[in-house]
Amino acid sequence: MPDAPNSRATRQRKQKLPAPAEATEGRQQRSARRKRETRARLLDAALRLVAEKGMDSVAINDITEAADVGFGSFYNHFESKEGLFSALVEWVFEEFADMLDRLASGLSDPAEVVAVCVRHTLMRVRREPVWGLLLIREGFSVHALSWGLGQRLLRDSQSGISAKRFVVPDHFLCLISVTGIIFAAIASELHYSARVTPVVERPNASGLDEQNFAERAATVVLQALGLKRAEAERIARLPLPGKPEIKVCRTKTRVR
Known part of the structure; x- marks a missing residue:
């Protein structure tokens, strides 16, 4: 059959051309990827x-300019x-709180x-000063305890009290006190972090460089x-379970 070679070549050329459905799917995937990237840039700038x-x-225009995104695209x-x-709160705090839940899922001691x-x-x-x-800025807001981290602290402290592991005279005031300790520690970590203060300038008496x-x-x-x-020190020095899988925020800044 003399036309067999030509027919075979035609079939091969047709096989190389993407089907309309495949081309459409490829465009949709690219569009979805660009949309995700733009959204991430807006969140990162915010x-x-x-x-x-x-x-x-x-x-809003501050955010779009910092993200190099058109105002209308917002x-x-x-x-x-x-x-x-x-969305920023969920991205920054809720995902981290969920990660903490996964890490602590195998632990039976509330402490x-x-x-x-x-x-x-x-x-x-220490890894992400902007975070x-x-x-700190939003943690003292009126709705802080309704966020993921605040809700986890409330839940975990209540769990310890119910199990008689924690003995506190006033749960709510104790929660406020503990939250203040944590935020003070965060502020100290930011202030004396190696990213902020050179090692030679750190006050050795503080021990924050340890x-x-x-x-x-x-x-x-x-x-x-x-x-x-003694028991608190022992528990605080136990090996950490697992490794945290954190979506590191790309933004970097210098803390003043």
Whole structure:
């Protein structure tokens, strides 16, 4: 059959051409990827700006300019600045709180759960100062206890009290006290971090340049919950379970 070679070549050329459905799927995937990237840039820019100035001092055009995104594109991802802020809180805090839950899922001692959470929180602050700045700025807001980290602390402290592991005269005031300790530790970590103050300028008496600062803070938190110092120190120095899988925020800033 003389036309067999030509027919075979035609079939091969047709096989190389993408089907209409495949081409459409490829365009949809590229569009979805660009949309995810744009949304991430907006969140990343908002993280830095809100951490530095606070939500009320940041306008939508500030965020779009910092993200190098058109003003109109903002509304393709968020209905309002408040909507972006809610997404930012979920991205920055809720995912981290969920990660802490996974790490502590195999622990039966409420005291160890609290210690693990405190240590990982301070360790992340050292890695990501902007995250710590936002945590301090928004952590003292009126709705702080309704967020993931606040809700976990409330839940874990109540669990320890119910199990008679924690002995406190007033749960609510104890929670406020513990929260204050944690935020003070975060502020200290930010202030004396190697990213902020050169090693030669750090006050040696503070001990904040030592690797066990997170453990020391966890010890104080456990003492505030009613544990004796020796036991609190032992629990705060136990090996950390697993390794945290954190979506590191790309934004970097210099803490002042």
